[in-house]
Amino acid sequence: MSLNKFLTCLKKMRPITFGNMSQALENVYGQNEVMLKEILRIHEYQTELEEQKEKIERLEEKVEKIALEIKMIKDISKEMQNFNSQYLPGVLQRLEEVSSVINKEGEEVVAVKLDKIGLKSEEIKDAVFYEKSELQKLAETVEQLRKRNVEAARNSSEAVWAWIFNNTIMNSSWLKDKRFSPGRWAMGYPNLYVLYRILNEMKPHNILELGLGQSTRMIGQYASAFPNIRHIIIEHDQEWIDFFCNSFQLSMKSQIIRLDREIVSYNEAKQVRVFKNFKETLENEKFDCIVIDAPLGGDMKIYSRIDILYILPNCLKDDFAIMMDDYDRIGEQNTVKEICRKIENAGISYKQGKYSGKKDCVVIASEKYSFLTSM
Numbered sequence: 001m002s003l004n005k006f007l008t009c010l011k012k013m014r015p016i017t018f019g020n021m022s023q024a025l026e027n028v029y030g031q032n033e034v035m036l037k038e039i040l041r042i043h044e045y046q047t048e049l050e051e052q053k054e055k056i057e058r059l060e061e062k063v064e065k066i067a068l069e070i071k072m073i074k075d076i077s078k079e080m081q082n083f084n085s086q087y088l089p090g091v092l093q094r095l096e097e098v099s100s101v102i103n104k105e106g107e108e109v110v111a112v113k114l115d116k117i118g119l120k121s122e123e124i125k126d127a128v129f130y131e132k133s134e135l136q137k138l139a140e141t142v143e144q145l146r147k148r149n150v151e152a153a154r155n156s157s158e159a160v161w162a163w164i165f166n167n168t169i170m171n172s173s174w175l176k177d178k179r180f181s182p183g184r185w186a187m188g189y190p191n192l193y194v195l196y197r198i199l200n201e202m203k204p205h206n207i208l209e210l211g212l213g214q215s216t217r218m219i220g221q222y223a224s225a226f227p228n229i230r231h232i233i234i235e236h237d238q239e240w241i242d243f244f245c246n247s248f249q250l251s252m253k254s255q256i257i258r259l260d261r262e263i264v265s266y267n268e269a270k271q272v273r274v275f276k277n278f279k280e281t282l283e284n285e286k287f288d289c290i291v292i293d294a295p296l297g298g299d300m301k302i303y304s305r306i307d308i309l310y311i312l313p314n315c316l317k318d319d320f321a322i323m324m325d326d327y328d329r330i331g332e333q334n335t336v337k338e339i340c341r342k343i344e345n346a347g348i349s350y351k352q353g354k355y356s357g358k359k360d361c362v363v364i365a366s367e368k369y370s371f372l373t374s375m
Contacts, residue, residue: 211294304331
């Protein structure tokens, strides 16, 4: 290469300066920062994917359980269909053949025909009996499944109401003793929740309670905490009264009236258990809150706990709430119909609502407090 050409090339080359090097470093740093942000974004996306994957796995487990239950029901249905399609037509056909033979040809010919179709009368009876037995077994299995599903649903509902109730009363200013024993013969959690809301928000002044128990622990504290409250409890069992009063202190505002029980007739029902002299004891009283959980009514066939019917509607204040426990039973359901009939005949507007857990309770409230029926 000649000297002139070399000099020309040197002139064309870009000189390396501190400024050029700084710019190059900034470019490299900028690219690394972009890459770092991209890596962080990918990591967040992967974390989100893992969370979604866990949710999907939990959903898949639930779907699998539901699928197993559906399969069980389908299998039972299939067995019933197979049974109906495989056995019943043949038996019916054979019975028709036998009947035709009997009608046309007499007993001797019947014997011949029965031999031909290979079925004796005793065999027919055995076959019919067997098929009825199988159908009965399938029906019992289906009924057991239905009852288990209902019980599971009620248990689940009771657990939810327990959570709602305990959270509702957590910071209550007047319910100091929060120890309750719901269930079995006592009120359940939905009942206790509704009762607390009635007391806390409606703030009744004259309360009638039929049956001494868990509801008394709550109403008693309410009566003790506020002025001008009157709380009347009707109970038949003196031993239970003594036991309760020894374990829980009621204020002077709560009055227990012991009334014996008796059996009377009401409408088409020949036997209904009631409190004796209930009407005479309370006919001049007026209440804005009535809680009904007595007398014992589980063995009543048509009506149960009808005492309040003897003093309705005169016992009601203008604004009121009536609460009935054990509304899942036919006796209480029929009594509630009678309560509503008496209220309607008096021209009183009201709303009705049901709350379900292990047991059901119903609330009947005047228009002003209609929100109590759908909380």
